[in-house]
Amino acid sequence: MTSSNSEIEINNISPNEIVGGVGKVLTIEGIGFNNIQGDSYISFKQESGEYMDEIESKKIKYIFWSNNSIKIEMPCAYSGEVKICVNGLEFFSEKKIYVKANLGYTNLNPLQYCHLINQNGKGGYTWSIHTSLWNIPEARIAIEEVIQEFREDTGVNFILEENPTDAEIDLNNNINLITLDPTLNCPGHFFNKYWDFPMDLYNFRYTQTMIIHFSDKEQWYFGKGKIPEGKSKFRYVLLHELCHSVGLGHVNEEGQTMFHTVTMLPSNNWSYRDRITEEEKIAILHFINNSQNFTFSPNGILPLKKIDEIV
Incomplete structure (x- = not known):
């Protein structure tokens, strides 16, 4: 060159x-x-x-x-x-x-990251499905399957609450929520609330609450594989937002889940794929390893626990 x-x-x-x-x-x-x-x-x-x-x-x-x-x-x-x-x-x-993939950091040199923790006392985080999606059987099934596949591919300790919630869309509720959002002006979005604890050279950061929003204006397709014309693939958008929840940022490489658009072209050329890519797995496993092995314990918080379904 x-x-x-x-x-x-x-x-x-x-x-x-x-x-x-x-x-x-x-x-x-x-x-x-x-x-x-x-x-x-x-x-x-x-x-x-x-x-x-x-x-x-x-x-x-x-x-x-x-x-x-x-x-x-x-x-x-x-x-x-x-x-x-x-x-x-x-x-x-x-x-x-x-x-091919980017793992976001809170400090570039030395590399430091936001962490997931054992928030629910069961090893990680519990996600709740809002009634706006729970009452759509295809959406509920899609969420259940995508969460399970994401656990298998990454080892992240995410589980689903057995019952729906009608909680307001508010990070201060401390409910990790997957919901439709009539105010959203894009297909999907990830929001989180985190805490910073000062250390000698940098802050220790961990995620407290997360919300994944879906627009109620999209024509959603809840199935797997190729998308019918004129539809947006719910599972693919959920996968993209879950990748944000474990630290991934956007890329401009076509074919990657974290390409900066998730619906229509060019994303529809590869969104038939229902699992993360190998490069994304490398970044996520690095993030999960950090979340499972930190030793600094502000306010008694505990690291993310491992699960048996790690592939």
């Missing part, structure tokens, strides 16, 4: 497919990088469409820097050309890096 400036050449980026935010090492090889990093930095495209600014780019963990090789921990990013800034000048790779 060669920049447009002959003084700096980016000859190789390895791997060219990667998961962001989980500590994967990215190697950039070429010439003209300088033997000492100094004020130079690497930058990647973000969901905003812009590249990371200089301040954020310098927060990346730089493992190694020489005139012909740079090693970093891959941050969250969108697929695109890699930008390198050397001596105040910007250069871009001709070829792209492909980011």
Whole structure:
């Protein structure tokens, strides 16, 4: 990969497919990088469409820097050309890096994350289905099946309340809710409430309450597989929002569950798939491992427990 400036050449980026935010090492090889990093930095495209600014780019963990090789921990990013800034000048790779999944973090270097905990005393979190969906048998079955499959694929300790609820849509109710929402102006959305506890260098954060909203204006298809024309796939949107609940952010890679749109084209080209991708599983398992193994225990909270159904 060669920049447009002959003084700096980016000859190789390895791997060219990667998961962001989980500590994967990215190697950039070429010439003209300088033997000492100094004020130079690497930058990647973000969901905003812009590249990371200089301040954020310098927060990346730089493992190694020489005139012909740079090693970093891959941050969250969108697929695109890699930008390198050397001596105040910007250069871009001709070829792209492909980011297949992103795990969001609360601190980039060192990597720190929001955590799930043993909130319900049964190992994790209990989700309640609002009567607005419970009273649609196909929707209730879809939720039950997607939650179970998500448990199997990720090991996250989510269970469903046996009875419906008519609770208001309010995070302060401390009910993890899956509901229709007449005020929602998009097909689906994930909201959460979290707590931060100050530590020496960063805050320890954990999720207290979560709500997954579905628009009541969509023509929902509740089945599996390919979507009938003019419909939106409920299971696929639920899967996308559940991925948010375990830390995943958006990507611009078509074919991934966390592509930034979930209905119509291009998402309908791959939303017949009813399970997460292998790259998403890598990111989620990293998140679950952190949630199961933290030792800091503010206010006596306990880590997420493992379940027997882990695949």
